[in-house]
Amino acid sequence: KTVFFHERKGTSNKQLDKLSKKELSRIAHDLLPARQQLPIYGARDEILREVGASDNLIIVGETGSGKTTQVPQFLYDTGLYTRPTPGSSARPMIAIVQPRRVAATSIARRVASEMGVLLGEEVGYAVRFDERMHRGVTALKYLTGGMLLREALLDPLLREYSVVILDEAHERTAQSDILLGLLKRIATRRAAAPKAAPGEQQPPAGGAPPGQPEEQPSSTPLCPLKLIVMSATLDAEKFASFLGGARTLHIRGRQFPVEVFYTGTPVTDYLDAATTCVTQLHRELPPGDMLVFLTGEEEIATVTTLLQERAASFMAALSHQVDPGADGRPDEDDEDGEAGGIPEGEQDLDGADGAIPAAPRSGAQGPAPKQAPAASEEEGLIGPTTLGTTLRMAVRPIYGALPFEKQQLVFEPAPPGTRKVILATNIAETSLTISGIRYVIDTGLVKQRAFHPHTGMDSLLVSPISRDAARQRAGRAGREAPGRCYRLYTEETYQKELQEHTVPEILRCNLAAFVLQLKCMGIEDVGAFDLIDRPTEAHLAQATATLVRLGALTPQGALAEPLGRQMAAFPLDPPFAKAIIVSQHLGCTSELLSITAMLSVENVFFTPPSEDGRQRALRARAQFMAPEGDHLTLLRAFEAYAATARLDLRRPPPRALRGLTGAECLPATARTRGVAHWCREHFLNQRSLERVWAVRLQLAGYCAQLGLNPGLATTGPAATAAVSAKDQGGASLLSRDPAPILKALLSGFPTHLAHRVPNQRAQYKLTTTSEVVGLHPTSSLLATAAARQRGARKRGSSKFKDQAQLGLSSLPESVLYTEYIITTRHYLRTVSAVVPEWADEGPQGVPMPTATLADPEPAAPAAPKQEEPRGAPAAAAPRRSKSKVEV
Ligand code: ADP
Ligand code: MG
Numbered sequence: 029k030t031v032f033f034h035e036r037k038g039t040s041n042k043q044l045d046k047l048s049k050k051e052l053s054r055i056a057h058d059l060l061p062a063r064q065q066l067p068i069y070g071a072r073d074e075i076l077r078e079v080g081a082s083d084n085l086i087i088v089g090e091t092g093s094g095k096t097t098q099v100p101q102f103l104y105d106t107g108l109y110t111r112p113t114p115g116s117s118a119r120p121m122i123a124i125v126q127p128r129r130v131a132a133t134s135i136a137r138r139v140a141s142e143m144g145v146l147l148g149e150e151v152g153y154a155v156r157f158d159e160r161m162h163r164g165v166t167a168l169k170y171l172t173g174g175m176l177l178r179e180a181l182l183d184p185l186l187r188e189y190s191v192v193i194l195d196e197a198h199e200r201t202a203q204s205d206i207l208l209g210l211l212k213r214i215a216t217r218r219a220a221a222p223k224a225a226p227g228e229q230q231p232p233a234g235g236a237p238p239g240q241p242e243e244q245p246s247s248t249p250l251c252p253l254k255l256i257v258m259s260a261t262l263d264a265e266k267f268a269s270f271l272g273g274a275r276t277l278h279i280r281g282r283q284f285p286v287e288v289f290y291t292g293t294p295v296t297d298y299l300d301a302a303t304t305c306v307t308q309l310h311r312e313l314p315p316g317d318m319l320v321f322l323t324g325e326e327e328i329a330t331v332t333t334l335l336q337e338r339a340a341s342f343m344a345a346l347s348h349q350v351d352p353g354a355d356g357r358p359d360e361d362d363e364d365g366e367a368g369g370i371p372e373g374e375q376d377l378d379g380a381d382g383a384i385p386a387a388p389r390s391g392a393q394g395p396a397p398k399q400a401p402a403a404s405e406e407e408g409l410i411g412p413t414t415l416g417t418t419l420r421m422a423v424r425p426i427y428g429a430l431p432f433e434k435q436q437l438v439f440e441p442a443p444p445g446t447r448k449v450i451l452a453t454n455i456a457e458t459s460l461t462i463s464g465i466r467y468v469i470d471t472g473l474v475k476q477r478a479f480h481p482h483t484g485m486d487s488l489l490v491s492p493i494s495r496d497a498a499r500q501r502a503g504r505a506g507r508e509a510p511g512r513c514y515r516l517y518t519e520e521t522y523q524k525e526l527q528e529h530t531v532p533e534i535l536r537c538n539l540a541a542f543v544l545q546l547k548c549m550g551i552e553d554v555g556a557f558d559l560i561d562r563p564t565e566a567h568l569a570q571a572t573a574t575l576v577r578l579g580a581l582t583p584q585g586a587l588a589e590p591l592g593r594q595m596a597a598f599p600l601d602p603p604f605a606k607a608i609i610v611s612q613h614l615g616c617t618s619e620l621l622s623i624t625a626m627l628s629v630e631n632v633f634f635t636p637p638s639e640d641g642r643q644r645a646l647r648a649r650a651q652f653m654a655p656e657g658d659h660l661t662l663l664r665a666f667e668a669y670a671a672t673a674r675l676d677l678r679r680p681p682p683r684a685l686r687g688l689t690g691a692e693c694l695p696a697t698a699r700t701r702g703v704a705h706w707c708r709e710h711f712l713n714q715r716s717l718e719r720v721w722a723v724r725l726q727l728a729g730y731c732a733q734l735g736l737n738p739g740l741a742t743t744g745p746a747a748t749a750a751v752s753a754k755d756q757g758g759a760s761l762l763s764r765d766p767a768p769i770l771k772a773l774l775s776g777f778p779t780h781l782a783h784r785v786p787n788q789r790a791q792y793k794l795t796t797t798s799e800v801v802g803l804h805p806t807s808s809l810l811a812t813a814a815a816r817q818r819g820a821r822k823r824g825s826s827k828f829k830d831q832a833q834l835g836l837s838s839l840p841e842s843v844l845y846t847e848y849i850i851t852t853r854h855y856l857r858t859v860s861a862v863v864p865e866w867a868d869e870g871p872q873g874v875p876m877p878t879a880t881l882a883d884p885e886p887a888a889p890a891a892p893k894q895e896e897p898r899g900a901p902a903a904a905a906p907r908r909s910k911s912k913v914e915v
Contacts, residue, residue: 044137044147045146045147045148047146049144052141052144052145052146053144055141055144056141056142056143056144057144059141059142060142063094063097063098063142066093066094066097066098067089067090067093067094067279067280067281067282068089068093068094068095068098068099068279069094069098071277071279072098072102074277075087075099075102075277076102076103076106078275078277079103079191079254079256080108082274082275083215083219083252083253083254083255084215084254084255084256084257084271084272084274084275085254085255085256085257085274085275085276085277086256086257086258086259086264086267086268086271086274086275086276086277087099087256087257087258087259087276087277087279088258088259088260088261088264088276088277088278088279089258089260089278089279089280089281090260090279090281090282090283090503090507091260091457091458091461091500091503091504091507092281092461092463092507093279093281094279095195095258095279096124096126096131096135096195096258097135097138097139097142099193099256099258100122100124100139100168100193101139101142101143101168103122103191104122104143104150104167104168109122109190109191109254110122110167110168110190112164118163118164118188119164119165119166119167120188120189120190120251121166121167121168121169121188121189121190122167122168122169122189122190122191122192122193123169123171123176123186123189123191123192123193124168124169124170124171124193124195125171125172125173125176125192125193125194125195125204125207126170126171126172126173126195126196126459127172127173127195127196127199127201127203127204127459128172128428128455128459129155129156129158129172129428130426130427130428130430130435130455130459130460131170131195131196131455131459131460132153132154132155132170132171132172133153133155133158133160133170133432134432134435134436134460135170135460136151136152136153136160136168136170137432137436139151139168139170147160148160148161148162148166149162149165149166150165150166150167150168151166151167151168151169151170152166152168152169152170153169153170153171154169154170154171154172154175155171155172155175156172156174156175156599157599157722157723157726158722172203173201173203173204173206173207174203174599176192176207177203177206177207177210177545178545178599180210180214180545180549181545181548181549181596184214184549184550185214185217185218185221185250186211186214186253187250189253190251190253190254191253191254191255191256192211192253192254192255192256193256193257193258194207194208194211194255194256194257194258195258196258196259196260196458196459197257197258197259197267198259198260198261198263198458198496199458199530200530200532200533200534200561201533202532202533202534202537202539202542205532205533205534205559205560205561206534206542206545206546206559208257208267208270208559208560209557209558209559209560210549211253211255212255212270212271212558213558214253215252215253215255218250218251218252218253219252219253221250255271257271257274260458260500261496261500263529264276266560267560270560282507283503283506283507284506284507284508284509284510284511285506285510286468286502286503286505286506286510286511286512286513287510287511287512287513288502288512288513288515289512289513289514289515290515290517290518290519290522291515291516291517291518292518293518294517294518294521295516295517298471298472298473298516299322299327299330299331299334300334301471301516302320302322302331302469302471302516303331303334303335303338305469305514305516306318306320306331306335306421306449306469307335307338307339309467309469309514310419310421310447310449313466313467313512315419315447316447316464316465316466316467316509316511317442317447317448317449317450317462317464317465317466317467318447318448318449318450318465318466318467318468318469319450319452319456319462319465319467319468319469319504319505320449320450320451320452320468320469320471321452321453321454321456321457321468321469321470321471321473321474321501322451322452322453322471322473323453323454323471323473323474323475323490324427324453324475324630325425325427325428325429325430325453325630325631326630326631328425328427328451328452328453329425331451332423332425332451333636335421335423335449336423339421419445419446419447420445420446420447421446421447421449422442422443422446422447422448422449423449423451424437424438424448424449424450424451425438425450425451425452426438426450426451426452426453426455426456426460426462427452427453427455428453428455429629429630429631429716429719431715438450438452438460438462439462439463441463441464442464448464450462450465453475454474454475454497456504457497457500457501457504458500461507462504463507463508464508465504465505465507465508465511466505466508466509466511466512467505467511467512467513467514468501468502468504468505468511468512468513468514469513469514469516470493470498470501470502470513470514470515470516471516471517472492472493472498472515472516472517472521472522472526473490473491473492473493474490474491474492474493474497475488475489475490475491476488476489476491476533477489477533477536477537478491478536478537488849492521492525492526492527493526493530494526494527494528494529494530494531495522495526495527495528495529496528496529496530497530498515498522498526501513502515532560532561534559534561534563535561535563535567538571538574538601539563539567539568539570539571540571540574540575540601540602541601541602542571543568543571543572543575544575544580544581544587544592544595544596544602545596547575547581547586547587547592548587548592548593548596552585552586554568554572555568572585574602575592575602577778577779578595578602578603578606578776578778579591579592579606580592580595580596580602580606591606591609594609594734595609597730597733597734598727598730599726599730600624600628600727602776603776603777603846604624604627604776605776606775606776607620607624607772607773607775607776607777608620608621608624608727608731608736608772609734609736610771610772610775610776611740611768611769611772612731612736612737612740614768614769614771614772615740615741615742615768616740616741616742616768616769616772617731617736617737617738617739617740617741618677618678618738618739618740618741619663619741619742619769620769620772620773621724621727621728621731621738622662622663622666622667622670622677622720622724623659623662623663623666623769623773624724624727625666625720625721625723625724625727626662626663626665626666626720627662627846627847627858628720628723629716629717629719629720629723630716631713631716632662632665632712632713632716632717632720633645633649633665633711633712633713634711634712634713635711636711644711645711648709648710648711649665649710649711650811651710652664652665652668652710653808653811653812653815654766654808655808655812655861656766656770656860656861657770657807657808657809657840657843657844657859657860657861658807658808658809658857658858658859658860659769659770659773659844659846659858659860660766660769660808660860661808662858663769665710665712666717666720668710669706669707669712669717670721672702672703672706673694673695673697673698673703673717673721674695674697674698675694675695675697675698675721677739677741678739678741679739680728680732680738680739681725681726681728681729681731681732681738693721693722693725694718694721694722698718698721742764742765742768742769766860767863767866770844770860770861770862770866771866773844773846773860774844774862774866774867777844777845777846778867779795779796780796780844780845780846781794781795781842781843781844781862781864781867782794782795782801782842782843782845782856783795783841783842783843783864784839784840784841784842784843785800790802790803790810790813790839792843792856799854801848801854801855801856802853802854802855802856803843803855803856803857803859804849804855804856804857804858804859805855806857807856807857807858807859809839809840809843809859809860809861810839812838813838813839816838817838840861840862842861842862842863842864843856843859843860843861843862844859844860844862845857845858845859846858
């Protein structure tokens with residue numbers, strides 16, 4: 029049996045990146061037989077024929093049939109689509125658009141291995157805040173939809189690409205829908221452009237310097253853009269008709285029967301139910317890996333801990349020595365500095381490790397499950413009792429933010445004597461295919477964006493999946509052999525409550541960012557933009573209104589120069605981009621960058637599930653608590669980390685940010701044991717903080733490209749403030765005036781104000797909808813109020829007889845919120861005390877001095893292009909307006 033080098037555990041990216049040509053070709057050679065077994069291989073010639081014959085093609089094939097990894101290679105191997113332009117080093121590329129970062133990066137890595145090349149050479153990727161490619165060499169570029177949209181801002185004809193493959197189109201993300209509309213438009217325009225050599229397939233001109241696409245005379249020969257839409261479901265007619273009757277190729281995959289089981293009654297706690305189900309099934313079912321669908325990183329961490337706790341109690345019950353790695357405190361002695369409490373399950377599996385021993389069925393019973401198991405035999409959820417298996421359980425998480433090396437572990441075969449239990453987010457539904465899965469446990473839930481038309485806000489909401497998605501998930505169990513799917517919901521729920529299809533995201537998300545992008549591309553009439561499903565006029569009007577309020581569009585709905593274009597240059601929601609730009613005039617850009625970066629990374633704070641752990645975490649965190657609110661709390665925590673890790677917040681961003689991953693941006697001082705220890709002590713997730721730093725560097729880079737000074741801080745050099753913060757737990761921030769920081773935020777979120785409701789505890793009324801909402805229990809405003817209350821009580825204050833009133837008295841009258849979340853109740857999360865009058869200080873919160881904002885070349889900063897000289901000449905401006913005409 030071949031063990032592929034790149035799949036061997038412990039092989040770091042660094043090692044992979046240093047492989048010799050010979051080693052690379054050995055790996056590629058080893059992988060070839062498996063590739064040739066893929067169902068798509070049989071369709072190779074037909075695919076190439078179709079692509080050659082027409083500009084649009086739809087490929088439908090079961091997940092795992094080889095679409096994403098193989099189709100680009102088929103095209104590459106012909107040499108037709110990636111031939112360098114004569115007389116230039118530019119090489120047209122094939123773009124493969126993925127809905128998720130993880131898919132883009134991990135599949136690019138896989139394809140590089142299959143082709144025997146280093147990642148970043150012939151095969152590269154570009155995702156937000158991370159890019160790895162080599163201009164002129166890279167031919168296959170895996171990227172997210174967001175990145176391609178940004179590239180379209182710079183080059184409205186996407187001249188660098190000969191082929192764009194829109195992958196996972198069935199997911200119907202807003203980005204993929206918008207891209208589909210845009211690509212259709214680009215294809216029409218390119219088809220109308222003069223041909224390089226009539227009748228002959230020619231690569232496009234390509235290589236137009238980013239930011240100045242119009243440098244090419246409009247008569248530059250352009251080849252047609254080939255568009256391939258790939259989807260995992262059979263519902264392809266909609267795409268076909270949208271693309272004017274494009275041909276659809278169906279790839280016949282193997283699908284074995286999957287038996288589906290439901291719970292008899294609805295489960296109340298799906299995490300507990302999932303855990304019970306896994307432990308029980310693990311004891312009873314024959315070998316075969318399990319795949320559990322959960323909704324996010326935090327849940328995956330919780331279930332991992334629960335599994336380990338149960339395993340530990342089984343062991344205790346059997347009076348065996350408890351496995352040191354399975355003591356339910358996975359983060360405690362993790363040498364890797366993982367303060368995040370995500371036990372990555374990467375430890376060696378041959379002894380003291382993270383593997384969970386299964387109690388033999390005949391052995392002593394474990395503790396009674398917390399609730400009637402979701403998977404009780406009468407309910408028919410558990411299959412026939414079989415082996416009384418003595419397999420061990422190897423838990424493997426997979427989710428978007430998981431560091432790359434850890435992601436690769438899910439693809440690694442289960443070590444002998446173990447059963448791999450993969451805890452996954454929706455990413456494993458169709459984006460990634462993992463072999464060996466025989467059992468699927470489906471919670472029936474997914475975390476997805478939901479839009480609140482009243483507040484105009486998006487929030488991530490755990491919601492039921494569609495029946496389409498449920499079928500996809502079940503299908504994962506039947507790729508290699510007959511399998512089983514255990515649904516943690518009732519059959520009635522499935523039949524009556526789940527919708528047949530997932531509602532396209534574009535119909536349920538905030539459209540402000542997209543409207544702004546379309547306007548920047550010169551598409552004035554956004555309502556007439558061709559989309560496969562069109563949002564309502566009211567929905568679009570709301571996005572436009574938001575943008576007008578932020579000053580990105582004129583009241584007439586035209587792009588406001590330069591502010592609108594500058595805002596679009598940031599890979600952020602327009603409100604955050606606005607706040608950063610405004611911070612420049614308030615002298616607090618450094619702070620805004622830190623806060624924005626903290627908000628764009630999940631799970632910075634780590635809370636252990638146990639009550640005791642929770643208390644310890646709260647105490648440790650107390651020192652970051654800022655009385656002004658959660659935004660300043662985030663800032664303090666980050667600056668304290670930056671000081672400990674000796675990160676220089678004032679350092680100008682490196683020139684070439686792209687291609688640097690988080691770890692590579694980090695100085696050695698950030699990777700010491702001391703820093704890891706500090707993070708653990710403060711219950712901060714070190715890996716997340718490193719991501720925050722990487723994001724912050726990128727944002728600073730965008731600022732610099734716009735001519736903004738990212739180092740501008742409220743009190744002297746931010747780095748100094750942070751260093752003293754190290755000793756005082758951020759106390760030095762107290763001396764800092766929070767007003768400019770909050771004003772800048774308010775300029776981005778002028779409508780996100782809420783006022784306290786009199787006589788009610790911690791209840792706020794939204795200015796937009798008059799809805800009355802509570803503060804999230806984790807808010808530092810609540811903690812501050814409680815602390816004041818305790819303090820007053822100690823001093824025996826007689827001023828406040830009523831303790832509740834005392835707590836209330838220190839809550840601010842007005843707050844700004846940047847997150848609105850819905851769990852069992854609605855909450856405002858990430859809230860700060862503000863003075864409402866700040867919002868009236870001008871239409872955008874503050875007056876906007878145009879002199880500094882009038883950047884000569886706002887088109888330059890956007891991410892995806894490489895080696896862009898900072899601060900392009902002012903002469904570029906008139907040329908830019910030409911590009912708008914061109915669209
Ligand atoms: P599709 O796009 O049709 O779902 P893919 O091209 O993604 O299929 O996958 C084809 C096969 O390649 C899968 O069956 C899987 O076994 C393998 N594969 C894909 N990515 C990886 C990876 N990162 N590591 C190991 N194997 C992989
Ligand atoms: Mg795929």
